[in-house]
Amino acid sequence: MRAQIAVVGLGFIGLPLALALCERGERVVGVDVDERKVRELRAGVTHVMEPYRGESLESILRRHLSSGRFYVTTSLAEAAAQVDTFIVTVGLPVAGDAVDKAPLLACMRDLGALLSPGQLVLIRSTLVPGMMERDIIPRLASASGLVPGRDFHVAYAPERVAEGRAMEEFQTLDVIVAGLTEACTHRAMEVLARLTDGQLHPTSLRVAELSKVVENAQRDVNIALAHELKAVAEQHEVDVYELIRMANTHPRVRLLEPNIGVGGFCIPNAYAYLAASIPSEEHIPLFSLARQINLTAPHRAARQLDEALRRVGKPLVGARVAVLGLGMKDGSNDIRQSPAVHFVDILAERGAIVAAFDPTVEPYFPFQAPSLAACVADADAVAVATWQTAFDDVAWPDVLALARSPLVILDLKRRIAPRLAAAGWDVPAKDHLPYVAVSPRSAWSPHDATVEMAK
Numbered sequence: 001m002r003a004q005i006a007v008v009g010l011g012f013i014g015l016p017l018a019l020a021l022c023e024r025g026e027r028v029v030g031v032d033v034d035e036r037k038v039r040e041l042r043a044g045v046t047h048v049m050e051p052y053r054g055e056s057l058e059s060i061l062r063r064h065l066s067s068g069r070f071y072v073t074t075s076l077a078e079a080a081a082q083v084d085t086f087i088v089t090v091g092l093p094v095a096g097d098a099v100d101k102a103p104l105l106a107c108m109r110d111l112g113a114l115l116s117p118g119q120l121v122l123i124r125s126t127l128v129p130g131m132m133e134r135d136i137i138p139r140l141a142s143a144s145g146l147v148p149g150r151d152f153h154v155a156y157a158p159e160r161v162a163e164g165r166a167m168e169e170f171q172t173l174d175v176i177v178a179g180l181t182e183a184c185t186h187r188a189m190e191v192l193a194r195l196t197d198g199q200l201h202p203t204s205l206r207v208a209e210l211s212k213v214v215e216n217a218q219r220d221v222n223i224a225l226a227h228e229l230k231a232v233a234e235q236h237e238v239d240v241y242e243l244i245r246m247a248n249t250h251p252r253v254r255l256l257e258p259n260i261g262v263g264g265f266c267i268p269n270a271y272a273y274l275a276a277s278i279p280s281e282e283h284i285p286l287f288s289l290a291r292q293i294n295l296t297a298p299h300r301a302a303r304q305l306d307e308a309l310r311r312v313g314k315p316l317v318g319a320r321v322a323v324l325g326l327g328m329k330d331g332s333n334d335i336r337q338s339p340a341v342h343f344v345d346i347l348a349e350r351g352a353i354v355a356a357f358d359p360t361v362e363p364y365f366p367f368q369a370p371s372l373a374a375c376v377a378d379a380d381a382v383a384v385a386t387w388q389t390a391f392d393d394v395a396w397p398d399v400l401a402l403a404r405s406p407l408v409i410l411d412l413k414r415r416i417a418p419r420l421a422a423a424g425w426d427v428p429a430k431d432h433l434p435y436v437a438v439s440p441r442s443a444w445s446p447h448d449a450t451v452e453m454a455k
């Protein structure tokens with residue numbers, strides 16, 4: 001069965017995008033340079049967590065492999081011989097503030113060399129604004145020897161889905177689309193309309209590129225604001241989540257909630273993409289400051305844990321800390337630029353003995369414990385970094401009975417402390433601080449009277 005569409009790059013975005021197209025009845029060939037990934041995908045194995053309508057992505061993958069709707073290869077040539085559309089999702093990594101355009105440009109060179117007249121190249125990666133006209137289209141033109149916009153179509157439609165909701169959002173979100181020519185835009189819109197029921201918004205290439213980066217940068221700024229509100233709420237001894245809930249009852253206020261930081265491939269990279277697209281970063285001090293605030297959020301969490309431990313007479317140096325959740329956000333197993341991993345590194349640098357557990361993250365770091373019990377056993381502190389749904393069903397009072405008493409819990413969103421209180425643990429009631437020192441009721445003794453909400 002010939003595929004109509006090739007999805008180039010089968011990562012966190014490309015794989016669910018390819019499978020969402022299959023769900024809509026398209027025949028898709030997926031291409032990735034990573035041989036191991038292609039071998040695993042062919043065997044029906046993926047670690048990408050994108051459940052859809054109660055089915056895991058792995059099960060959706062297997063369904064479409066066996067129906068023949070989806071085929072996976074490392075060979076771009078094999079794909080190029082059968083499709084009329086290439087959808088590209090190869091990203092631009094960022095190291096420090098430096099953007100690495102090489103993987104995407106290498107892909108454009110290889111793809112250009114295989115292009116045939118009439119084909120469409122639709123880029124969905126997030127770009128440094130200006131790249132379509134400066135880098136991508138010239139690269140496709142020189143490698144193919146064809147005239148873009150005349151001999152082949154080329155367009156940009158930034159991908160806007162959030163990890164964890166991708167399968168649904170591919171099919172429902174509005175999409176911004178820009179072609180090199182009107183005919184290119186039209187052709188791209190025809191393809192996108194087969195994927196999404198959302199509205200398609202045609203615009204210029206530069207606006208499309210900027211809109212994606214600005215959407216992410218705006219979230220970075222809003223999250224930085226939430227982190228500052230947390231500090232203000234603590235000073236006023238009020239619960240920051242209650243404060244945000246109240247402020248959000250105003251119809252024109254939409255504050256986000258603070259977490260342990262910001263991670264993943266999208267939001268943290270937005271500033272670097274934007275800064276690389278203009279002559280001087282001095283023009284965007286707000287974005288730069290937001291980045292700094294969010295980058296230092298795990299440091300602030302580590303300082304608070306240190307403070308809480310000192311309150312119960314335990315220095316952070318030598319303390320055993322169990323970190324729960326390593327994904328870059330709640331419900332994610334993506335560890336790229338994860339603030340939870342950053343938090344572990346900071347604690348270890350400060351002398352703590354750290355073990356971490358995340359049921360969704362494959363063994364990768366030396367500090368990962370094989371089980372929740374092994375992670376928590378004999379801990380002086382437990383820090384919830386990111387929450388996984390499997391944690392919902394844990395009998396926390398039983399598990400945390402394995403830790404030492406008193407136990408400091410850094411529990412920003414109060415997911416564990418209320419369950420301990422309900423089980424009869426002594427949990428001081430103040431809720432303006434992210435941490436609490438707790439003791440099991442059974443272990444309570446006059447000596448434990450010093451154990452109260454650390455401040």
Ligand SMILES: NC(=O)c1ccc[n+]([C@@H]2O[C@H](COP(=O)([O-])OP(=O)(O)OC[C@H]3O[C@@H](n4cnc5c(N)ncnc54)[C@H](O)[C@@H]3O)[C@@H](O)[C@H]2O)c1
Pocket residue numbers: 008009010011012013014031032033034037089090091092103104106107110124125126127159160161162163264265266
């Ligand atoms: N992750 C998100 O939540 C998200 C959301 C919206 C947009 N995006 C954007 O989507 C793009 C992809 O992000 P991702 O998270 O899927 O990245 P990823 O790193 O998970 O996936 C990229 C894939 O491309 C492959 N690849 C690299 N060079 C290739 C080549 N020459 N030919 C074929 N395959 C190649 C890699 O092996 C990898 O599997 C990025 O531009 C990102 O900014 C990501």
